Amino acid sequence: xxxKPETDASFMGSANLFSSLLGPMMxxxxxxxxxxxAQPAAGPQGRMGESIQATAKMWQAMLGAMSEPExxxxxxxxxxxxxxxxxxxxxxxxxxxLGFQEKLHEWIEKRGQAEDTFDAQALDKEFIxxxxxxxxxxxxxxxxxxxxxxxxxxxxxxxxxxxxxxxFQGTLSEFMHALYLPMEKAFKSLQEKMVEMAEAGPLxxxxxxxxxxxxxxxxxxxxxxxxxxDFVDRLGKTLCALEEYSAARQAVVNDFLKMYAIxxxxxxxxxxxxxxxxxxxxxxxxxxxxx
Amino acid sequence: xxQAKIPVDLILKNLAQEAEMAQQRMGKAADxxxxxxxxxxxxxxxxxxxxxxxxxxxxxxxxxAKQVKTPLLLIYALINRETMLDLxxxxxxxxxxxxxxxxxxxxxxxxxxxxxRYLGIDDHVNMYINDIVDFIRAKNKVPxxxxxxxxxxxTFSVIFSAxxxxxxxxxxxxxxxxxxxxxxxxxxxxxxxVPVDQIVKTYGNIxxxxxxxxxxxxxxxxxxxxxxxxxxxxxxxxxxxxxFVRMEKWIFDSPDxxxxxxxxxxxxxxxxxxxxxxxMEVGGKRVDLKKLTMPLLNIYGKFDHLVPPEACERLTGxxxxxxxxxxxxxxxxxxxxxxxxCQAEFAPKIASWLKEREPRPAKRKxxxxxxxxxxxxxxxxxxxxxxxx
Numbered sequence: 001x002x003x004k005p006e007t008d009a010s011f012m013g014s015a016n017l018f019s020s021l022l023g024p025m026m027x028x029x030x031x032x033x034x035x036x037x038a039q040p041a042a043g044p045q046g047r048m049g050e051s052i053q054a055t056a057k058m059w060q061a062m063l064g065a066m067s068e069p070e071x072x073x074x075x076x077x078x079x080x081x082x083x084x085x086x087x088x089x090x091x092x093x094x095x096x097x098l099g100f101q102e103k104l105h106e107w108i109e110k111r112g113q114a115e116d117t118f119d120a121q122a123l124d125k126e127f128i129x130x131x132x133x134x135x136x137x138x139x140x141x142x143x144x145x146x147x148x149x150x151x152x153x154x155x156x157x158x159x160x161x162x163x164x165x166x167x168f169q170g171t172l173s174e175f176m177h178a179l180y181l182p183m184e185k186a187f188k189s190l191q192e193k194m195v196e197m198a199e200a201g202p203l204x205x206x207x208x209x210x211x212x213x214x215x216x217x218x219x220x221x222x223x224x225x226x227x228x229x230d231f232v233d234r235l236g237k238t239l240c241a242l243e244e245y246s247a248a249r250q251a252v253v254n255d256f257l258k259m260y261a262i263x264x265x266x267x268x269x270x271x272x273x274x275x276x277x278x279x280x281x282x283x284x285x286x287x288x289x290x291x
Numbered sequence: 292x293x294q295a296k297i298p299v300d301l302i303l304k305n306l307a308q309e310a311e312m313a314q315q316r317m318g319k320a321a322d323x324x325x326x327x328x329x330x331x332x333x334x335x336x337x338x339x340x341x342x343x344x345x346x347x348x349x350x351x352x353x354x355x356a357k358q359v360k361t362p363l364l365l366i367y368a369l370i371n372r373e374t375m376l377d378l379x380x381x382x383x384x385x386x387x388x389x390x391x392x393x394x395x396x397x398x399x400x401x402x403x404x405x406x407x408r409y410l411g412i413d414d415h416v417n418m419y420i421n422d423i424v425d426f427i428r429a430k431n432k433v434p435x436x437x438x439x440x441x442x443x444x445x446t447f448s449v450i451f452s453a454x455x456x457x458x459x460x461x462x463x464x465x466x467x468x469x470x471x472x473x474x475x476x477x478x479x480x481x482x483x484x485v486p487v488d489q490i491v492k493t494y495g496n497i498x499x500x501x502x503x504x505x506x507x508x509x510x511x512x513x514x515x516x517x518x519x520x521x522x523x524x525x526x527x528x529x530x531x532x533x534x535f536v537r538m539e540k541w542i543f544d545s546p547d548x549x550x551x552x553x554x555x556x557x558x559x560x561x562x563x564x565x566x567x568x569x570x571m572e573v574g575g576k577r578v579d580l581k582k583l584t585m586p587l588l589n590i591y592g593k594f595d596h597l598v599p600p601e602a603c604e605r606l607t608g609x610x611x612x613x614x615x616x617x618x619x620x621x622x623x624x625x626x627x628x629x630x631x632x633c634q635a636e637f638a639p640k641i642a643s644w645l646k647e648r649e650p651r652p653a654k655r656k657x658x659x660x661x662x663x664x665x666x667x668x669x670x671x672x673x674x675x676x677x678x679x680x
Contacts, residue, residue: 205305207305215517219510222510222511222512223477223510226481227474227477227480235481235484236484236485239486239490240486242493243486243489243492244489246493250493265495268405268406269408272405276410283418
């Protein structure tokens with residue numbers, strides 16, 4: 001940066017002027033608080049006056065120092081470096097962002113290449129599975145970063161609950177999608193049946209006939225789905241994900257309960273177990289002694 | 292090929308007529324729904340004669356002279372409530388038994404809370420059922436009683452009868468699963484993949500709503516859609532609405548299941564099928580079905596989607612009793628108890644079966660020395676019957 005002597009002189013002049021005005025101004029403020037006849041000199045007003053005086057003295061000293069030529073030079077040097085630092089920081093951030101974007105594009109490209117043939121029917125199912133798989137591989141790791149500090153355990157539990165929730169939502173979506181498929185198939189089958197019926201003769205005018213046919217088809221498709229091993233596995237996976245999420249959520253809730261000294265389920269379970277075992281021993285004892 | 296002619300205009304015309312009918316129906320429905328609906332269940336009078344923790348024993352008041360002297364204990368499942376056996380006047384298994392002169396007791400398992408989560412099958416069979424059986428025996432001064440088990444309650448009854456055969460006169464099992472390694476029932480297929488330890492660890496007791504949802508999922512088309520379509524079609528019929536509401540009251544009244552019992556039942560029965568193989572252990576003792584030597588009547592439903600016939604029919608061949616009978620009714624899981632046709636056959640059949648097997652009173656020894664002709668003691672021949680009604 002080129003030097004501007006006029007700017008420097010103007011700045012120094014302003015600083016000196018402000019510094020000279022600050023002293024009387026602060027004295028006026030102090031007098032206003034301390035000289036009122038209705039109020040005693042000692043007490044909060046006295047303390048406030050002292051506090052204002054101390055602040056004013058500090059400003060005076062600071063401005064006085066600023067008006068020194070060496071201090072002004074140092075301040076100028078700092079302001080000159082600041083834009084360079086900010087620019088370097090912005091460049092680093094932009095590089096990082098562009099790198100992340102590049103990785104994202106590569107990842108999307110990989111997913112697209114994985115599908116050899118475009119299968120519209122499998123697309124729905126695969127989309128949800130791909131999302132769940134992508135979450136597990138790419139995003140879940142950020143929620144598993146070890147935490148540091150005094151509250152690290154609580155942070156870890158909260159992040160684990162968030163992770164398990166995302167996993168559960170993914171598996172639940174897969175499961176709900178599977179449950180929806182028989183509906184789709186039943187409508188399609190109904191349309192085909194109606195075409196067959198129309199070809200065979202005049203169609204029944206009653207809508208109830210078509211409803212009964214549809215419900216029977218739907219029942220059949222559900223029975224077919226429910227016996228498939230894929231569905232059974234998905235059911236098991238969904239239940240596992242639900243339980244893991246429930247346990248993780250409960251851990252977070254337990255932390256809150258402990259803050260308020262409220263017994264948690266785990267505390268009560270330990271108590272119940274002890275009561276159960278005690279009762280059992282009592283019964284055995286009573287039986288032995290013919291009570 | 293000529294395009295099929297779909298009479299869209301006729302279908303739309305019919306839809307319009309049906310919409311008008313539906314509107315009229317809704318008008319009448321408002322009168323029904325906003326009027327008095329008598330949908331009480333379990334109205335047959337009883338006394339609570341025994342209590343232990345959450346478990347109660349109901350003793351029903353006799354309506355006629357006793358025809359079957361030996362008391363009958365009804366043991367329902369832990370899933371849903373025993374009130375299904377007394378759903379409404381005219382459709383009450385309990386009422387039918389009382390009219391047949393049977394002395395009826397029934398276990399009310401209550402509503403398990405978190406403190407019950409550690410109770411297992413051993414506690415239910417060797418503690419609650421055993422104590423209740425001892426109570427009834429002492430109260431009636433009889434050495435043995437009759438037991439009828441329903442569904443999971445039937446499984447418990449079988450286990451109890453095998454472990455304590457000296458206390459059971461006759462055993463009746465209805466829609467009772469004893470052989471679990473079958474592929475005809477969805478429950479049997481699904482339970483193999485259920486992470487039971489994780490579920491119990493997470494929930495403690497298995498929530499009733501969780502089970503309800505599972506049962507609805509077995510046939511969502513009929514149980515979640517068609518059932519309610521039928522309701523709206525008949526909503527103007529007060530009797531229909533009352534019966535429907537009663538059934539809804541019962542079906543969604545689901546207590547939680549104690550976690551340990553659920554774990555043991557799924558693991559030992561559904562996943563490992565130990566019971567029918569005589570490998571199941573309860574309270575440290577092996578359940579040997581060969582020790583089940585009392586007469587056994589085994590009733591199940593041909594169209595039962597929860598407990599298919601294949602899960603029930605092997606029991607009579609596995610027990611040690613020589614007097615066994617299978618009856619397969621053309622109905623579903625609860626149709627046996629609530630369908631009017633089955634109601635007419637079910638209780639009278641059981642009552643007559645029990646009457647035939649009533650213990651004969653022991654004859655007193657006379658002091659007179661006169662020699663007597665030997666009394667003819669009729670030996671009950673071994674019988675094994677199978678019938679489909």
